[in-house]
Amino acid sequence: MHLMNRSRVGGLGALVMVLGLTQVVALQLGLRTADEWAEILERDRRVSGLKIEEVVARLGLEPGDQVADIGAGTGVFSGPLAQAVAPGGTLYAVEIDQELLDYVNDRAGRENITNITAVLGEFEDPNLPSRELDLIFFHDVLHHIENRQQYLQVTASYLKPGGRIVVVDMIKGHPEAGHRDQPEMQISPEDVKQWMEAADLRLVEEVDDLFENKFFVAYGR
């Protein structure tokens, strides 16, 4: 496994010190340290409800595909996505926090997965090393990005012709949606449609039989 841009930022803590907390919060909503994220993201109850196998199956990936897992966290989806594109494919696990990329790398090592490339992204650009992506996947992430329309526009520039962006996220206003005290952290499929259309992307698929509380949409050119 490779690690991109390792020397540029030594973890979110360093970034917070350099930029000041308020500026970081303004660019990424719901800021947490890597250890706090790991504790939340790896809870058995959360992981068992993600339907990881079913979600990956619905993505229709093929060996050789290039895929990005934006906001990979500790990598609960990165390994299954990497396995779905092997042999010959690459999974780029993108994070803004180097310490989370370390979690992803450790997990991949334990699971003997060799086709994950960890990528240190920026708040407004995933910094992917390829512009030939078949699929760019956002699971439980887009609501954390403050400038969503701009981020999607930049991200779309990494797709190959025929490539897709998939967003799976909690439905704004659903009783089970998180961040009820921060309405700006809830997003709807209609919001996503508007941002995608601004990036010249149109809805190509919607999965509505897996979750009641989440939407699962795919956009392409």
Ligand SMILES: C[S@@+](CC[C@H](N)C(=O)[O-])C[C@H]1O[C@@H](n2cnc3c(N)ncnc32)[C@H](O)[C@@H]1O
């Ligand atoms: C709720 S977690 C989801 C993690 C993983 N996708 C999952 O479902 O287990 C959101 C993640 O998005 C990351 N994140 C937030 N803003 C980001 C950005 N602009 N670029 C990349 N990652 C970002 C956070 O660091 C965090 O790990």
